[in-house]
């Protein structure tokens with residue numbers, strides 16, 4: 395019988411601090427533990443860790459000053475707007491440990507101004523909860539040991555890719571970081587449209603959900619492109635053609651998606667500029 399054998403846990407992860415264990419940090423931590431990361435080596439630093447997995451064998455403290463032994467890796471799962479208040483206290487006790495940030499719109503330069511260790515960035519997404527996330531990674535200074543360590547973390551959450559340049563994060567965040575919300579919104583809208591033409595709510599929801607999951611799985615497994623798969627569904631002058639005429643009429647879907655991704659990309663850039671405008675208050679343990 396075949397048994398899934400996860401890669402051995404790299405030493406970089408032996409004393410991992412997770413600063414901020416909310417929706418995204420908690421989802422990732424759950425996957426890491428399920429993939430074999432020993433909980434005893436993990437310290438969660440968060441005064442209200444809503445995403446903490448149950449049970450959790452590690453330590454939970456309210457701030458970095460209580461975290462004890464120096465970390466081997468610091469993972470930042472706080473909101474970007476919290477960095478100015480929380481970052482300096484973490485930096486004061488993190489030593490030269492590598493720092494892995496999942497924060498949207500906070501550039502390496504802003505983090506490197508605070509932390510002595512090499513900074514890596516990641517952009518995960520919430521399907522990580524079920525091991526089907528996709529994570530984008532980037533670093534300029536990290537050595538192969540740090541890179542291998544964060545690859546283990548990203549692999550536990552799903553698939554991964556390394557970005558060629560940091561500037562790609564704004565668009566990547568707009569696509570795969572925020573993307574699950576667009577898809578959930580699409581499922582809601584599809585179900586509500588089916589209700590509007592007469593289906594009971596529960597049936598509309600089930601059909602919308604199964605249609606989206608089945609189609610995504612087919613697109614992922616098929617050798618055909620999404621365009622070719624779409625053509626397989628579309629009979630000349632049939633129902634699909636009538637529906638697609640509405641979606642694509644006047645380039646409606648294309649312009650809607652462009653506006654959506656452009657707005658999220660712009661917001662990521664604005665957040666980066668805001669993070670860089672806050673002067674770091676180094677050396678203050680919170």
Ligand SMILES: NC(=O)C1=CN([C@@H]2O[C@H](COP(=O)(O)OP(=O)(O)OC[C@H]3O[C@@H](n4cnc5c(N)ncnc54)[C@H](O)[C@@H]3O)[C@@H](O)[C@H]2O)C=CC1
Pocket residue numbers: 413414415416417418419420439440441442443444445456457471472473474476480496497498517518519520571572
């Ligand atoms: N939610 C998502 O889908 C994604 C989020 N991200 C990034 O992940 C980060 C976290 O986002 P969410 O998990 O959605 O936010 P969240 O609000 O669920 O989690 C933030 C956590 O920070 C904690 N926190 C507050 N004050 C703190 C302090 N003084 N010290 C330590 N922790 C403190 C909160 O208690 C909370 O558990 C953000 O930077 C976001 O940009 C990245 C990709 C996807």
Ligand SMILES: O=C(O)[C@@H]1CCC=N1
Pocket residue numbers: 498567571572
């Ligand atoms: O909305 C946000 O800012 C975060 C980043 C990507 C997903 N959630």
